[in-house]
Amino acid sequence: KAGVTQTPRYLIKTRGQQVTLSCSPISGHRSVSWYQQTPGQGLQFLFEYFSETQRNKGNFPGRFSGRQFSNSRSEMNVSTLELGDSALYLCASSFGLAGVADTQYFGPGTRLTVL
Amino acid sequence: QKEVEQNSGPLSVPEGAIASLNCTYSDRVSQSFFWYRQYSGKSPELIMSIYSNGDKEDGRFTAQLNKASQYVSLLIRDSQPSDSATYLCAVGSGTYKYIFGTGTRLKVLA
Numbered sequence: 001k002a003g004v005t006q007t008p009r010y011l012i013k014t015r016g017q018q019v020t021l022s023c024s025p026i027s028g029h030r031s032v033s034w035y036q037q038t039p040g041q042g043l044q045f046l047f048e049y050f051s052e053t054q055r056n057k058g059n060f061p062g063r064f065s066g067r068q069f070s071n072s073r074s075e076m077n078v079s080t081l082e083l084g085d086s087a088l089y090l091c092a093s094s095f096g097l098a099g100v101a102d103t104q105y106f107g108p109g110t111r112l113t114v115l
Numbered sequence: 116q117k118e119v120e121q122n123s124g125p126l127s128v129p130e131g132a133i134a135s136l137n138c139t140y141s142d143r144v145s146q147s148f149f150w151y152r153q154y155s156g157k158s159p160e161l162i163m164s165i166y167s168n169g170d171k172e173d174g175r176f177t178a179q180l181n182k183a184s185q186y187v188s189l190l191i192r193d194s195q196p197s198d199s200a201t202y203l204c205a206v207g208s209g210t211y212k213y214i215f216g217t218g219t220r221l222k223v224l225a
Contacts, residue, residue: 102164
């Protein structure tokens with residue numbers, strides 16, 4: 001069974017640009033969550049999507065957005081990049097069972113560097 | 116108070132010893148608990164999930180959950196140098212939100 005895949009694996013952007021990251025979940029998983037990981041802040045929850053709907057959102061500015069497609073693949077977008085957005089962006093998928101936070105499996109991540 | 120707390124470490128144990136990693140959480144209605152291992156520069160890898168009070172064993176790993184004390188732990192028996200990594204505790208609620216601790220760095224000394 002294929003795992004969670006993320007593309008691209010590495011990105012270098014400059015301040016003010018925007019970026020789109022992609023995540024394909026494990027087959028059969030309908031929930032996709034996005035996280036930002038930095039050395040100082042650890043893993044911070046961005047948002048979670050299930051069946052093309054955002055079910056939960058973390059405390060990030062509106063520059064961070066996401067969407068999910070009918071095949072459960074998800075994208076996240078960061079507009080007007082800032083130096084502080086440099087981080088490892090992780091996507092995790094799960095079945096998304098109703099009323100239960102079930103087991104999430106992580107992709108390899110996208111390392112974003114903002115210059 | 117942080118929602119999920121872990122000692123940042125490093126926790127150093129000799130090869131072959133038992134490593135004990137601890138995690139406390141603040142939300143009493145939390146339902147799901149997870150341990151992940153993360154090597155430097157890599158993504159988190161699931162070790163175990165636990166949903167009910169008590170112990171759950173998988174190979175050299177045992178997770179222990181005590182909801183009354185809001186405490187979950189991970190024991191690693193016969194620790195190996197390859198177990199040296201950061202261990203993340205995560206807590207899930209019914210609102211599809213997962214809160215992660217900042218992780219405990221484990222060093223297994225050969």
